[in-house]
Amino acid sequence: MKPAIRKIALERMQILIDNAITNARIDPELSQRQAFLARRISTRYKIRMPFDLRMVFCKKCKSFIAPGINSRIRIGRASIKSIRISCNLCGHTYRKIIPK
Numbered sequence: 001m002k003p004a005i006r007k008i009a010l011e012r013m014q015i016l017i018d019n020a021i022t023n024a025r026i027d028p029e030l031s032q033r034q035a036f037l038a039r040r041i042s043t044r045y046k047i048r049m050p051f052d053l054r055m056v057f058c059k060k061c062k063s064f065i066a067p068g069i070n071s072r073i074r075i076g077r078a079s080i081k082s083i084r085i086s087c088n089l090c091g092h093t094y095r096k097i098i099p100k
């Protein structure tokens with residue numbers, strides 16, 4: 001695959017996720033659709049989503065979970081910086097250590 005295509009696909013995913021997060025509160029149906037499209041780009045072009053995009057999808061039920069709406073994000077207070085993301089749809093929580 002040409003690097004240019006990869007770059008465009010990544011940009012499109014980023015825009016779709018940004019819009020999905022913005023629309024989650026006002027138009028949940030549209031936001032689900034935008035998130036779905038972003039995931040489809042990732043599958044079609046075999047591009048792994050960067051972490052900041054992947055974190056809006058539940059690892060367990062694969063739903064789009066908008067931060068603060070369908071999911072709860074908590075920053076750990078320990079010396080090791082970590083975040084915990086809980087999915088409000090299936091209740092799954094996962095933890096991610098933030099590398100410095």
Ligand SMILES: [Zn+2]
Nearest residue numbers: 058061087090
């Ligand atoms: Zn879930």
